[in-house]
Amino acid sequence: IVRRACGSATHAACHLHLYPFFIHATIIFCFRRPDFYCYLKLTQRIAPQARCFQASIHVYMKPEKSLRTRAMEILSRREISRAELKRKLAPYADGEEEIEKVLAEFAERQWQSDARYAEAYVHSKSRQHGALRLKQALLAKGVADELIQPLLPAPDAERQAAIAVLRKKFKQPAADLAGKQKQMRFLAYRGFDMEIIHAAIKSDWAEAPEE
Secondary structure, eight states: OEEEEEEOSSEEEEEEEEOHHHHHHHHHHHHHOTTEEEEEEEEEESOTTOSOEEEEEEEEEOOOOOHHHHHHHHHHHSOOOHHHHHHHHGGGOSSHHHHHHHHHHHHHTTSSOHHHHHHHHHHHHTTTSOHHHHHHHHHHTTOOHHHHGGGSOOHHHHHHHHHHHHHHHHSSOOSSHHHHHHHHHHHHHTTOOHHHHHHHHHSOTTSOOOO
């Protein structure tokens, strides 16, 4: 039962009579709220025979961040696609229009760019993965196909990447059909197409792959 409340919008103190089984639940509830800090202090027991306590709850509100500020903080950590940024902002927006306004501004100022994100992604992953997997991953992030296609590695570069990852994993050529199939499955999982896979498996293992 709330007995007295005082303070401002950012600081409030309340004196409560709480039964013991309410105290634990109150602490859990307060600390799980993302928008304020809270601590509970038991000040005294009302009477030796009483089952209630006098307690003080202090609540400190965090200042609310604007959607624009949240977007800038996200992009300051790493490149991100427009669709992914929209998904991260959605829980804090009042509606679709507010999100789209921020996304449009950031795209216009080139603070967020799907083309730049896709280029960085392909550059960092193309030595471990084939074009199929690179394209699939970028499409899943909401990047348009017309932005992805020109950035995918050329067939020769992709073949060299397949040879490099194959030899790093298996160290030597397959000794039988089962071994060959295992190597093919590995390369397929990495996103290389069948033409590249066959070329990598048939390559001369004594020859070092090109950098």
